[in-house]
Each structure stands twice: as structure tokens, then as C-alpha cells.
Amino acid sequence: MKIAILPGDGIGPEITAQAVKVLNALGESFELESADVGGAGYAAHGHPLPQGTLALAKAADAVLFGAVGDYKYDALERALRPEQAILGLRKELGLFANLRPAILYPELAGASTLKPEVVSGLDILIIRELTGDIYFGKPRGVRECPDGPFAGQREGFDTMRYAEGEIRRIAHVAFQAARKRDRRVTSVDKANVLETFQFWRDIVTDVHKEYQDVELEHMYVDNAAMQLVRAPKKFDVIVTGNMFGDILSDAAAMLTGSIGMLPSASLDANSKGLYEPSHGSAPDIAGKGVANPLATILSAAMMLRFSLGKAEQADRIENAVKKVLAQGLRTPDIYEEGTTKVGTEQMGDAVLKALG
Numbered sequence: 427m428k429i430a431i432l433p434g435d436g437i438g439p440e441i442t443a444q445a446v447k448v449l450n451a452l453g454e455s456f457e458l459e460s461a462d463v464g465g466a467g468y469a470a471h472g473h474p475l476p477q478g479t480l481a482l483a484k485a486a487d488a489v490l491f492g493a494v495g496d497y498k499y500d501a502l503e504r505a506l507r508p509e510q511a512i513l514g515l516r517k518e519l520g521l522f523a524n525l526r527p528a529i530l531y532p533e534l535a536g537a538s539t540l541k542p543e544v545v546s547g548l549d550i551l552i553i554r555e556l557t558g559d560i561y562f563g564k565p566r567g568v569r570e571c572p573d574g575p576f577a578g579q580r581e582g583f584d585t586m587r588y589a590e591g592e593i594r595r596i597a598h599v600a601f602q603a604a605r606k607r608d609r610r611v612t613s614v615d616k617a618n619v620l621e622t623f624q625f626w627r628d629i630v631t632d633v634h635k636e637y638q639d640v641e642l643e644h645m646y647v648d649n650a651a652m653q654l655v656r657a658p659k660k661f662d663v664i665v666t667g668n669m670f671g672d673i674l675s676d677a678a679a680m681l682t683g684s685i686g687m688l689p690s691a692s693l694d695a696n697s698k699g700l701y702e703p704s705h706g707s708a709p710d711i712a713g714k715g716v717a718n719p720l721a722t723i724l725s726a727a728m729m730l731r732f733s734l735g736k737a738e739q740a741d742r743i744e745n746a747v748k749k750v751l752a753q754g755l756r757t758p759d760i761y762e763e764g765t766t767k768v769g770t771e772q773m774g775d776a777v778l779k780a781l782g
């Protein structure tokens with residue numbers, strides 16, 4: 427089985443190296459091949475998603491991705507900016523279903539900025555549609571404002587849109603995932619204001635007819651943001667569009683103690699997937715050896731489970747992560763008094779040792 431390793435920028439290479447170390451220790455005969463992506467792709471090949479990298483990702487059975495982005499590339503024309511690499515991979519590989527599980531490991535109850543009783547036992551699954559919405563809608567750009575008080579000035583604009591089939595397929599993913607959990611889906615939208623999301627609500631309601639054993643609730647995104655910090659445990663599965671899912675999953679990350687704890691799987695219709703931490707390249711801590719590698723290591727576990735048919739190896743990694751947390755090892759983002767502060771590599775080594 428071939429795994430494409432795309433470390434990317436900032437902390438990407440540091441955290442990916444830890445996950446690779448763990449994968450190599452499993453005793454499987456995986457073939458791991460690395461390639462440049464993001465700013466690293468631009469620097470080496472003049473494009474954030476070089477042809478060779480895309481070809482490797484397409485040919486591989488699964489992709490393990492670090493993170494992309496660096497402020498030094500923010501002035502480049504949009505098509506050449508590092509973020510286009512991850513957007514391009516999602517689109518080119520048809521990865522429409524993004525699963526972001528927010529689970530609180532009991533040992534980290536005190537690491538969350540929320541009160542332990544609000545988050546203890548948390549286990550929610552955010553399902554974010556990943557290849558549609560305002561992220562990819564056209565037209566977009568900067569043009570002359572046609573009317574109103576600002577007529578004649580420049581205006582920036584994007585297009586929010588969802589095709590019926592796009593909503594149907596992500597709704598099926600959500601209801602099917604709920605069947606393996608607590609059988610509750612909250613569909614998050616902005617149907618009170620946006621045509622796109624009234625349409626979303628109507629289609630999700632229609633798909634729900636096939637899943638009468640699953641409870642469906644609709645919630646506006648502003649309320650969902652509030653409920654996520656007020657009573658997050660009331661959620662089971664949240665399904666939402668690309669932009670709302672981006673924002674809500676970062677908020678949910680803090681319920682788990684740190685964004686460095688939130689893994690993700692981006693899947694196509696056949697469970698081929700790209701696996702990456704939900705966070706970015708963290709330029710503020712890059713190169714310092716302090717980034718939390720657990721979201722990436724847990725993403726590798728999701729890869730084993732969803733794309734490589736190795737659920738028992740996924741369990742091994744997840745149990746090893748639990749063990750190191752129980753041992754009291756913490757990177758600075760999840761550190762509390764009384765625990766042992768470790769760096770990125772030490773954390774990776776500890777997981778390796780705990781594999782059993």
C-alpha cells in the first residue's frame with residue numbers, strides 16, 4: 427500500500443515526521459513517498475501543487491498531509507499561494523466529506539479553556555462539506571460596484587452555491603455516521619438569511635426521510651457557535667457547509683484542549699482519503715520543536731481505519747496516545763501544572779514507545 431506524505435510548511439514537516447515514525451514502527455509494509463506541497467512546492471517547483479505532487483497523491487492509496495501556509499507568501503497572486511495546494515487536492519481528488527472528530531481525552535479536561543464539567547466526556551463529530559460553498563463558487567473577484575451608495579468604487583465578491591447532489595451526498599454521510607454513534611444529526615445552516623442554506627435545509631430534510639431512525643435537528647450557525655461553547659456535549663454529529671464547518675471546527679478544537687489535538691479525514695465517495703490535522707502551519711511556533719504532533723498522529727490512525735483497512739493498527743495508535751497522556755506528557759499547548767512538558771520529537775518518541 428502506498429502512502430503519499432506531504433509535509434508542507436511551517437510546523438508541517440516537524441509534526442509529519444512524528445506520524446511517519448509511528449507508521450514505520452507498525453510492522454506493516456507500507457510504501458511511503460514524500461513530495462513538496464504549499465510554500466515548499468512553490469519554492470522548489472514554482473507552484474504550490476506541483477504536477478508530480480498531484481500525480482503522487484492520485485496514485486497513492488492515501489495521503490498524509492501536514493499543513494501549508496506562510497505569511498511570506500501572502501502577497502503572491504492567489505493561484506500561487508500555499509493554501510491553493512490543499513484546496514486543489516480536495517477538489518482534484520473529490521474529497522467532499524471532511525470528518526473532524528472532537529474528542530476530549532479525560533486527562534486533558536483541565537487543559538481546555540472551558541470548565542471541565544462542560545467538556546468532560548465530549549465526543550462529537552463535525553462533518554464539513556469540503557468541495558463546494560463560497561470556497562469554490564464562481565464568479566468571484568474584484569470589480570466595479572454597479573449600484574448603491576458605493577457605485578463606481580471597487581468591490582470584492584464571492585459566490586455561495588450548493589448543487590442539490592452536493593448536499594444530498596454529504597447528508598447521507600452524516601446520517602450514516604450517526605447510525606454508528608448516538609443517532610442524532612444537527613444540520614447547521616443560515617436558512618433565515620441565505621437562499622443557499624434554505625435550499626440546504628430543504629434537501630437535508632428530504633434525505634432524512636430515508637433515515638427515520640436518526641434524529642434530525644436544524645440549527646442556525648450563530649446559535650451553533652454559541653451552543654458549542656455552552657453545552658457542546660448535546661451534539662452528536664454536526665453536518666454543515668464548507669465555510670461554517672471551517673469556523674466551527676476550530677472552535678470545537680478548543681473543547682479538546684488544543685487545536686493540536688484535532689485530527690481530520692477528507693474522503694471521496696470510495697473512502698479514498700487525505701488525512702491532516704485541522705490546524706494550520708503555525709508560523710509563530712515553526713522550527714521551535716514545540717508543536718503538538720498528536721493531531722497528525724491521530725490523523726494517521728484515521729487513515730489506517732478509513733482508507734487502509736487496518737482498524738487494529740489505528741486502535742494501537744489511539745491507545746498509545748491515551749497512554750502518553752496518562753503518563754502526564756504534554757506539549758506546551760496542553761501543558762498544566764503537575765504534568766511533564768515535552769517537545770514535538772519527545773512526544774512522537776513517547777507514542778512510538780507506547781505502541782506496545
Ligand SMILES: NC(=O)c1ccc[n+]([C@@H]2O[C@H](COP(=O)([O-])OP(=O)(O)OC[C@H]3O[C@@H](n4cnc5c(N)ncnc54)[C@H](O)[C@@H]3O)[C@@H](O)[C@H]2O)c1
Pocket residue numbers: 437441492493494495496497509512685686702704705706707708709710711716717718719721759
Ligand atoms: N490545512 C492547512 O494546511 C491549514 C489550515 C489552517 C490554516 N492554514 C494556514 O496556516 C497559516 C497560519 O494560520 P493561522 O495562524 O490562522 O492558524 P494555525 O492553525 O496555523 O495556528 C493558530 C494558532 O494555533 C497554534 N497551533 C496550531 N497548531 C498547533 C499545534 N500542532 N501545536 C501547538 N499549537 C498549534 C498556533 O501556534 C497559533 O497560535 C496560514 O497561512 C493559514 O492559511 C493551513
Ligand SMILES: CC(C)[C@H](C(=O)O)[C@@H](O)C(=O)O
Pocket residue numbers: 495509512513672704706
Ligand atoms: C488553509 C485553508 C484553505 C483551510 C480551509 O479553510 O479549509 C484550513 O483552514 C482548514 O481548516 O483546513
Ligand SMILES: [Mg+2]
Pocket residue numbers: 672673676704
Ligand atoms: Mg480551518
